[in-house]
Amino acid sequence: MDPNDFWLAAKNPVHALMNIAIERAQREDRSRIFDLLKMANMHHIPSQEMPALTYENYFVARLDGKIVGFCGYKILVGSEAKTELMVVDPVVRGRGVGYKLQVRRMEDMLVKGIKTLTTNTDLPATIEWYKKNFGYKEVGTLKKYHEFGDPNIDHWTTLRVDLTEWDKTRQRG
Ligand SMILES: CC(C)(COP(=O)(O)OP(=O)(O)OC[C@H]1O[C@@H](n2cnc3c(N)ncnc32)[C@H](O)[C@@H]1OP(=O)(O)O)[C@@H](O)C(=O)NCCC(=O)NCCS
Numbered sequence: 805m806d807p808n809d810f811w812l813a814a815k816n817p818v819h820a821l822m823n824i825a826i827e828r829a830q831r832e833d834r835s836r837i838f839d840l841l842k843m844a845n846m847h848h849i850p851s852q853e854m855p856a857l858t859y860e861n862y863f864v865a866r867l868d869g870k871i872v873g874f875c876g877y878k879i880l881v882g883s884e885a886k887t888e889l890m891v892v893d894p895v896v897r898g899r900g901v902g903y904k905l906q907v908r909r910m911e912d913m914l915v916k917g918i919k920t921l922t923t924n925t926d927l928p929a930t931i932e933w934y935k936k937n938f939g940y941k942e943v944g945t946l947k948k949y950h951e952f953g954d955p956n957i958d959h960w961t962t963l964r965v966d967l968t969e970w971d972k973t974r975q976r977g
Pocket of ligand 1: 844889890891892893896897898899900901902903904923924925926927930932933936937
């Protein structure tokens with residue numbers, strides 16, 4: 805059993821029955837990806853906040869075959885990258901789908917030699933989620949160009965994590 809699946813099953817036996825698969829996103833997933841982005845008000849694409857979907861480093865989560873989550877990342881320069889988008893269908897939140905998506909993109913970046921990962925996010929609960937589960941630290945804030953995500957929050961909180969450190973910590977723990 806995948807260690808993540810084991811953890812979830814131990815936390816709540818219902819999760820043992822969940823069949824979550826993380827796959828590379830395909831262009832034909834676009835319509836469902838946009839449905840999910842709309843649920844988080846992140847569908848304003850193309851825009852200054854998010855110029856386009858590239859499908860280069862994007863992942864979808866399927867629960868019993870249906871896409872229930874989406875995330876991606878973009879390589880910047882050298883060993884630096886930033887996350888792009890992350891959304892899980894509200895109906896299945898809190899069941900480990902987001903965790904699996906995040907681990908998958910972090911592992912994918914590690915393989916590509918990325919060391920420093922930056923994430924801009926707005927919701928306080930999501931900021932805590934990244935800090936608690938993946939070792940991110942707050943490094944600043946950034947004004948939003950326009951509405952994207954929570955319309956009541958006008959700035960992004962910039963979070964950063966050292967992927968090598970994260971990898972070492974999770975192997976220990
Ligand atoms: C943030 C978001 C992606 C999280 O997705 P999710 O599927 O609900 O999150 P998960 O179920 O994976 O994580 C929930 C909990 O399970 C735990 N968990 C799940 N799998 C785990 C594992 N294998 N090992 C350890 N912990 C695990 C986490 O610790 C977390 O605990 P917490 O409630 O104490 O934080 C989702 O809430 C969302 O779409 N939010 C709105 C949009 C958003 O803010 N996107 C981010 C933009 S940057």
